Amino acid sequence: MNSLTTDHTRTENITTIIRPPYFYISGFTGISNMEYYYVFLCFVYIISLVGNTFVMVVIYMDGCLHSPKYIAVFNLAFTDVCESTALVPKLLDMFLFSRQFISYDQCLSNLFFVFIFLTMQSFNLTILSYDRLVAICFPLRYHMLVTHRSMYQLTGSAWVLALLMVLISVGLITRLSFCRSVVINSYFCDHGPLFRLAAPCSDVLPNLVMSYLNPFLVLYTPMVFIVVSYVCITHSLFTITLPQDRQRAIKTCTSHLILVAIFYLPINITYLLFSFMPTNMRIINLSLTSVLPPMLNPIIYVLKTEEFKVSAKKLLKRVAQRDVGPVIKT
Incomplete structure (x- = not known):
């Protein structure tokens, strides 16, 4: 009798984790002419890939850019390529060809890669902010720090x-049971919509804590640091007596500030208005905040950073001469 009771207790203590074979990414539902948006995303992806690869090649090829600052710029370009590649091709495959079913393992992989590269975008902008802070506020100690x-x-x-x-x-997702819906209301395997599917069947409190902790560490803490650093930079700019030096210092910050605004402002506005936005509008806004910064980052650096423009022109001139040379000889 005791052995039967023990076996019954053991059976009750066993927790069965229900993992569905697939999830369904609902994405953009009920919106007409969405094929034009997918063409736009494809164009954005190609520009992101070409632009960021070009930035990495220029930095790698030109020894003048092998400085500490351009380690962070190279890392940002690499992150942009990886983030776009982790998100856009799968998104286009799902919605252009109606392949919105994604396996459990593929969903977790999609979540992992998209989130790690989005996180690194924020961290890279913070590192670049630190570089500008030291360069302008502590110029004499820059090469030491x-x-x-x-x-x-x-x-x-x-x-x-x-x-x-x-x-x-x-x-934390792998410990959840999905015993009801498998429909993810997003354009990829997003963390929030995914773990909330398991709410009726599992304890999602640890996941909920992470959903608040992640934005705090990834968005708000870096953003506060960047704001404080630019307050210090602005104060230091007023202490610079020579107008040309002040103008040069402002130019070095302009491109970084534009990158910061492009990345942080849209995503924060979307989160602030989250409750008031229709689902489709929220999904489109979040998808744009994910794909536009990787496209615009290299364009801004090419157009706004004089040092990089000089290096890019030198590389293009060298390539053109290499291509034209054999033609002239013949």
């Missing part, structure tokens, strides 16, 4: 932190 070693340490630490945060978020 911002070295190749310190920049590698900063970017390496950012990657480790991003990896840990995303691994924890994905790991």
Whole structure:
């Protein structure tokens, strides 16, 4: 009798985790002429890929750009390529060819890669802000504080932190049971809509905590640091006596400020108005905030950074001469 009771207790204590074979990404439902939006996303992806690859090639090929600052710029371009590739091709495949069913493992992989590269975008902008802060507020100590070693340490630490945060978020998903709906109301395997599907069947409190902790660490903390750094930079600009030096300092910050505005403003506006937005509008806004910054970042650096423009022109001239040379000889 005791053995039967023990076996029954053990059976009750066993928790069965229900993992569906697939999820359904609902995406953009009930919107007419969405094929034009997908063509637009395809165009954005191609520009992102070409532009960021060009930035990485120029930085790699020109020794003049092998400075600590351009380690962060290279890392931002690499992150932009990876984030666009993790998100856009799968999005186009799902919605252009009606392949909105995604397996459980593929969904977690999609969540992992999209989130880690989005996180690194924010961290890279913070590192660039630190570079500008030291360059303008502590110019005499810049080469001591911002070295190749310190920049590698900063970017390496950012990657480790991003990896840990995303691994924890994905790991917490694997403990959930999905016993009811498998429809994810988003354009990819988004963390919030995904774990909320398991709310009737599992304890999602740890996932809910991570859903608040992640934006705090990824968006708001970096944003506060960037705002404080530019308050300090603005104060330092007023202490610069020579107008040409002040103008040069302002130019070095302009491109970074534009990148910051493009990345942080749309996503924060979307989150602030989250409750008032229709589902489709929210999904389109979030998709735009995910795909537009990787496209615009290299364009802004090419147009706004004089040092990079000089290096890019030198590289293009060298390539043109290499191509034209054999034609002239013949």
